[in-house]
Structures are given as structure tokens and as C-alpha cells.
Amino acid sequence: MPRILAIDYGQKRTGIAVTDEMQIIASGLTTIPSETAIDFLKDYFAKEKVERILIGEPKQMSGEPSESTAVIEAFVRRFTEVFPDMPVARVDERFTSKMAFQTMISSGLGKKQRQNKGLIDEISATIMLQDYLSARNKF
Known part of the structure; x- marks a missing residue:
């Protein structure tokens, strides 16, 4: 079964998460410079089968x-x-960024590690993907 990939695209960095081949678990893949995203994805798609891409849609509280x-x-x-x-x-x-930061605290990561914005982006993409999987599997 092909994977599903989630992208938390930002002006500077892009967090990427991917499912396992059974589409059960979301895992952080990497964080890359945003200007390299298309080239990274070309390479990834050449190596792995991906059935769908999720891209974060930023909204205000309203x-x-x-x-x-x-x-x-x-x-x-x-x-x-x-x-x-x-x-x-x-x-x-x-x-997702706030949830990612809270996840880092709950996981026991130190203050220095929690300042890693790339890790926050990767965890944010993972949260988006796991939420998508959970919502899809409710039916």
C-alpha cells in the first residue's frame, strides 16, 4: 500500500511526515529548507510510492x-x-505548533532541544498526518 505524506510548509523550513506502508502510524521524516521542497519530493517519490499529500492550511482562530x-x-x-x-x-x-511544543515537553526534551524549530515543524507535520489518519479511520 502506498504511503501518505504530510507537509508543514513554511517560509524558511518545511516539516515532513509520512505513514508506514499500512497507513496506520504517522512518523516524522525530516525538516528541510523550504526552497528545496520540490527537489526533495521528486527524489522521495522516485524511491517510495505515495498515494496522497497533505498540506497544512494555516488559519486564524476565526x-x-x-x-x-x-x-x-x-x-x-x-x-x-x-x-x-x-x-x-x-x-x-x-x-499543531503548540501541540508539537507540548509534545516535546511531555517527552522530556530539554530546553535546548525544544528550541529546535525544525523539530517543531517535523512534529507538526506528524500531528497533522496522525489526525488525518484518525479521522479517516473513525468511519
């Missing part, structure tokens, strides 16, 4: 688009140009 929406929308347009046959699902990413 549900309105956030200030980073334009940057992410530009990435989504570029992604769909380069990978026209890859299904893309947009997922609400509100609170």
Missing part, C-alpha cells in the same frame, strides 16, 4: 486565512504543476 497563506498557496500551485497526478488534501494546521 477560520480566516492567516498571513502565511499566500506563501503556502504559491507552494501548492507549484506542487500541482510539478506533480499533476498526485492528489493533494489541505488540512487545518491550527494549533
